[in-house]
Amino acid sequence: MxxxxxxxxxxxxxxxxxxxxxxxxxxxxxxxxxxxxxxxxxPKEQMAEIAKDVIMDQGDHSLQYGTTEGYSKFREAIAERLQKNFGMDVNSHNVQITSGSQQGLDLLTKVFVNRGDPIIVGNPTYLGAANVFAAAGVKFETVQVDGEGMNPDDLEEKLRVMTHHGENPKFMYLVPTFDNPTGVTMPTNRRKKILDIAHEYDMLVVEDDPYSELRYEGDPVKSIKSMDKEGRVIYFGTISKIMTPGLRLAWTVASEPIIEKFTYAKQNSDLCTSALNQRIAFEFMDRGYLExxxxxxxxxxxxxxxxxxxxxxxxxxxxxxxxxxxxxxxxxxxxxxxxxxxxxxxxxxxxxxxxxxxxxxxxxxxxxxxxxxxxxxxxxxxxxxxxxxxxxxxxxxxxxxxxxxxxxxxxxxx
Amino acid sequence: MxxxxxxxxxxxxxxxxxxxxxxxxxxxxxxxxxxxxxxxxxPKEQMAEIAKDVIMDQGDHSLQYGTTEGYSKFREAIAERLQKNFGMDVNSHNVQITSGSQQGLDLLTKVFVNRGDPIIVGNPTYLGAANVFAAAGVKFETVQVDGEGMNPDDLEEKLRVMTHHGENPKFMYLVPTFDNPTGVTMPTNRRKKILDIAHEYDMLVVEDDPYSELRYEGDPVKSIKSMDKEGRVIYFGTISKIMTPGLRLAWTVASEPIIEKFTYAKQNSDLCTSALNQRIAFEFMDRGYLExxxxxxxxxxxxxxxxxxxxxxxxxxxxxxxxxxxxxxxxxxxxxxxxxxxxxxxxxxxxxxxxxxxxxxxxxxxxxxxxxxxxxxxxxxxxxxxxxxxxxxxxxxxxxxxxxxxxxxxxxxx
CATH class of the missing domain: 3.90.1150.10 (Aspartate Aminotransferase, domain 1)
Structure with a gap:
């Protein structure tokens, strides 16, 4: 073997x-x-009630195969929430439902990474991302992380050296809000700087954002995706920390051409995400239980x-x-x-x-x-x-x- | 982009x-x-009743992250059923739960395929498999399919030529029972021959088996996996056709070293399959509803x-x-x-x-x-x-x- x-x-x-x-x-x-x-x-009582309804009333669809992009009403509800609460200029065609954000990361590597391609991560960075990037055979470059996240001066310095050696990183990956593992949040001015640098070096920014709705102090900071005018940012959100992880539901938000590629990649990866779970999550939102x-x-x-x-x-x-x-x-x-x-x-x-x-x-x-x-x-x-x-x-x-x-x-x- | x-x-x-x-x-x-x-x-009534129970009584686990290998009781139930109904000499450690068989195929490519690697499929073969193999960059060799499935004489001829040119295929892929797309079933003697050829050329056999329990006529034919004494066969089964596809649940059955590799690959792909859906499927079996x-x-x-x-x-x-x-x-x-x-x-x-x-x-x-x-x-x-x-x-x-x-x-x- x-x-x-x-x-x-x-x-x-x-x-x-x-x-x-x-x-x-x-x-x-x-x-x-x-x-x-x-x-x-x-929320066991609410989930049990919803699961029963979704199976009894929508069983022909909730127990059947679904579309690769995701359940249309769920995609629309997510897009609407991203507009309203996150200031993102997106619609449902910018949203691909995945089986957890980890699948979003896997699809990212399938769509963008050839073995040996350089990418940029913080030092430290989220382990689940580092592992899937490593498995895809990336060449890591690391950037210093301080109390405000990835350091843009170090990022620029690293990029200068890389491009000098003919290496053009495909993307940088970061968790800018309540980072895993460090817990720190990148302030707005630094986010802008990071996006400017990405523009200058023509690379993508991968913004992984599972935690930003769990804020206990201070004012919300705008997501990098909401500042993105070029379709340069790929954003990952998830219900795992705000509803329950057991449904395995997340969303990738990006420009339509990128979502199209993610959809082809997902079709090969698992055909579609559970229709039952998507309909449960949609009902949870639709019945006003989420906020x-x-x-x-x-x-x-x-x-x-x-x-x-x-x-x-x-x-x-x-x-x-x-x-x-x-x-x-x-x-x-x-x-x-x-x-x-x-x-x-x-x-x-x-x-x-x-x-x-x-x-x-x-x-x-x-x-x-x-x-x-x-x-x-x-x-x-x-x-x-x-x-x-x-x-x-x-x-x-x-x-x-x-x-x-x-x-x-x-x-x-x- | x-x-x-x-x-x-x-x-x-x-x-x-x-x-x-x-x-x-x-x-x-x-x-x-x-x-x-x-x-x-x-089975809407049964599923609705079970979903409610599994959330109310086991919510701490059914709504939480699960292990990458799959829910242990579900793996045990699957292994037991494979022993009893399919004559396979396997235990729960030979079983990896996946998000549909399509994910099993994706993990297969991650574990075994480098771009350019030759593999063997029937002509015709299942499209969902062909697509994920193509995306992984395999070099296809095709074998004639007749009214009894893949033709072993043509398979041997192709292998002779391939190995003569220094090409050693990693595996052959087939749906031996009620094939997709042809509907034909490979008889026992041909299955044995195929397995012998795989042994001779030291390659794996990938047996995709979503339909064999839906037999309307004739006697059951033993799975290739049940004839496997060497851990040479990787077998895919699923609930999609015998329970419901909407739960997105399937299983890969293989030797423990292969299952271990599949588990690492799955961890990078989506961390784990929905604990809720696995517990629903397990209860469906445990309450005697499946048969x-x-x-x-x-x-x-x-x-x-x-x-x-x-x-x-x-x-x-x-x-x-x-x-x-x-x-x-x-x-x-x-x-x-x-x-x-x-x-x-x-x-x-x-x-x-x-x-x-x-x-x-x-x-x-x-x-x-x-x-x-x-x-x-x-x-x-x-x-x-x-x-x-x-x-x-x-x-x-x-x-x-x-x-x-x-x-x-x-x-x-x-």
């Missing part, structure tokens, strides 16, 4: 995070790993975020720096360079607290002193006690410089 | 069938095109197939040959070479009957005198009157040799 594998398959391996996450699922462990929405918020539901999510996550920031402020050693996100699901911590968070993970698990190591989010292999922390999933009590424990783990790591220490010598907090 | 497209995207175009199917959706047309299950059979439901489908389609054969026998000119399928959804007709079924399609539409032209199922560009006919979707009355009309269209085509005739000169049946 080995000799028959594709180049892509030969380089595939289990995601590091995936293996770590298995550990964190133990019941006795307080997990700040993962990035799951809190199931306490799932109040988002408010419920914001109320809960805002409280958790406040608790989380308070806990980090109280318990984390001052050498450890962390972001203070205005929304989304994550904070991001940076330890002094001598701390190895991959090594520290074992000790954290022994102390019954988990996080996600930051290294896999860095395609250049750096970031071994970083970690991602999720605050949407743990209970309020878990946030309080888990951060106390993690603070102790971090202090011990700083004191003992874990990577030079034998496992047995390491004094663990209880 | 054009200059940024991948090689794959530059060659993408709307499937010919897809464009034709749009025409056939007109209400005044009797359509033997398409390949949809009949929605009259969709009686399949019997209901068989009862209806068997009647339609009998009517269809009777109609073709009565109305088709004797120069037109067609298959007499023992199951599945399709019959396949071959006209004398002078008939151009693509050109004839216009006349058929004007006479208010539709079929699918056979040419797109031939990756070598031949087959322009063939057509595929679906009997699961039309009503009994539509079968009777539609075949009378189509018989007239065929007779006119034979008489006038349509391709040399001006559109206006062609005398159409009313």
């Amino acid at each position: 080995e000799s028959l594998l594709s180049v892509r398959a030969k380089t595939m391996k289990a995601s590091e995070i995936r293996e770590l996450l298995k550990l964190t699922q133990r019941k006795d462990i307080i997990s700040f790993a993962g990035g799951l929405p809190n199931p306490q918020l799932f 109040p539901h988002i408010q419920k999510i914001i109320d809960m996550y805002k409280r958790k975020r406040t608790l989380f920031l308070k806990g980090m402020d109280e318990h984390f050693p001052e050498e450890v720096k962390y972001t203070r996100p205005d929304g989304g699901l994550f904070s991001w911590a940076i330890c002094p360079p001598e701390v190895d968070t991959t090594e520290m993970f074992k000790y954290a698990i022994r102390a019954k607290v988990a996080y996600v190591t930051g290294k896999p989010f860095h395609v250049d292999g750096s970031g071994n002193n970083t970690l991602r922390l999720n605050f949407s999933m743990p209970s309020d009590e878990q946030i309080e006690s888990g951060l106390e424990t993690l603070g102790q783990v971090l202090r011990d790591a700083l004191a003992h410089s874990i990577k030079d220490t034998e496992e047995g010598d390491f004094m663990m907090a209880p | 054009e200059s940024l497209l991948s090689v794959r995207a530059k060659t993408m175009k709307a499937s010919e069938i897809r464009e034709l199917l749009k025409l056939t959706q007109r209400k005044d047309i009797i359509s033997f095109a398409g390949g949809l299950p009949n929605p009259q059979l969709f 009686p439901h399949i019997q209901k489908i068989i009862d209806m389609y068997k009647r339609k197939r009998t009517l269809f054969l009777k109609g073709m026998d009565e109305h088709f000119p004797e120069e037109v040959k067609y298959t007499r399928p023992d199951g599945g959804l399709f019959s396949w007709a071959i006209c004398p070479p002078e008939v151009d079924t693509t050109e004839m399609f216009k006349y058929a539409i004007r006479a208010k009957v539709a079929y699918v032209t056979g040419k797109p199922f031939h990756v070598d560009g031949s087959g322009n005198n063939t057509l595929r006919l679906n009997f699961s979707m039309p009503s009994d009355e539509q079968i009777e009157s539609g075949l009378e009309t189509l018989g007239q269209v065929l007779r006119d085509a034979l008489a006038h040799s349509i391709k040399d005739t001006e559109e206006g000169d062609f005398m159409m049946a009313p």
Whole structure:
């Protein structure tokens, strides 16, 4: 079998995070790993009622194959919402429904990437995107990320060098609002600058936006797509964080010629997205359930975020720096360079607290002193006690410089 | 944008069938095109009841992200059914749940195909497979198909020539039971021969099997996978034709190392298949609804197939040959070479009957005198009157040799 594998398959391996996450699922462990929405918020009664109606009243269509582009009413409702709430000049023909945003990323690589093509990502960047880009055989160039997201000066510098060497990146990928993994948001002026640079170097901007509606503080920032006059931005949105992930529904928003290519690529990928799930999601919006539901999510996550920031402020050693996100699901911590968070993970698990190591989010292999922390999933009590424990783990790591220490010598907090 | 497209995207175009199917959706047309299950059979009451239960009682999981491999109980139920009803020596670790069999085909190309790799298909072959293989950049070799499926003598001859030229095909793809498009079934001795040849040339066999449970006549034939002692066969099954397509659920069955690669590829493609839909399908099986439901489908389609054969026998000119399928959804007709079924399609539409032209199922560009006919979707009355009309269209085509005739000169049946 080995000799028959594709180049892509030969380089595939289990995601590091995936293996770590298995550990964190133990019941006795307080997990700040993962990035799951809190199931306490799932609108079960409303969904059950809708699912029943959609099957009984529209079963001939909801249980049948659907069109590759997506259910027309759902596409229209999404387009209308993007116009109204996001200031985007789009209609339903600019919207392709996908089986989660991950499929949008896969279709992106199918439509634009030949093996060896250069693309640009932040350092760090979203792991799920980095993995599908790597599998497609891209050549990564990374740009520095600071408290306001991708640094445009570094971006320009990298592009200058690349084009000097005859390399023209196809696109840059970013999560500009409540970034995964860093939690930071790019301000408007920087978004404009990024779009100008993309224009100058004639490349696409891929704006992945699963979190922007989960804002707990500050004023909304306009999406890059809403500033796009050239059809240069490909935008990904999803119901996973504002409704439920189990329906596997997302949308790609782009110019019609690009949507057409995405549709051909999707036809080969899975023919169509579940008609049943699309009709459930449409009804959820059409019955007016979505906006109040988002408010419920914001109320809960805002409280958790406040608790989380308070806990980090109280318990984390001052050498450890962390972001203070205005929304989304994550904070991001940076330890002094001598701390190895991959090594520290074992000790954290022994102390019954988990996080996600930051290294896999860095395609250049750096970031071994970083970690991602999720605050949407743990209970309020878990946030309080888990951060106390993690603070102790971090202090011990700083004191003992874990990577030079034998496992047995390491004094663990209880 | 054009200059940024991948090689794959530059060659993408709307499937010919897809464009034709749009025409056939007109209400005044009797359509033997398409390949949809009949929605009259969709088990709405049972599905509605189950959907409600699965959301209310298991919502924390059914509405959440799931594992990439698929819902464990569903995988176990599928494996058990494959053991019991299909004689396969497999367990749940040999089963990967996908978003329809089309996704299985896409993952297959990701795991095994580099651009330029040779593979083998029948001539004709299933269009959805041919399209995803073409998009992945395969080099096709075709093997003759007769009334018993792929011809093993021609297969061996082609392989001899290929290997002589240093070309080692990665796999052969086939639908051995109630083939799409031909409706024919490969007998057991030929299946064994095919598997022996695959062993000799050390290639994989991809067995696509969406229809085998819809048998209306004759004895079941063992799947190629059930004869596989080497892990050489990759098998695709689906609920689309035996439950409902709208849930978008299928399974890939293969050796554990192959399933592991498929799982990595799926993680990049869409993270996971809808947990809600998997739990609905599992409950449908677990509550004992599936087997009686399949019997209901068989009862209806068997009647339609009998009517269809009777109609073709009565109305088709004797120069037109067609298959007499023992199951599945399709019959396949071959006209004398002078008939151009693509050109004839216009006349058929004007006479208010539709079929699918056979040419797109031939990756070598031949087959322009063939057509595929679906009997699961039309009503009994539509079968009777539609075949009378189509018989007239065929007779006119034979008489006038349509391709040399001006559109206006062609005398159409009313």
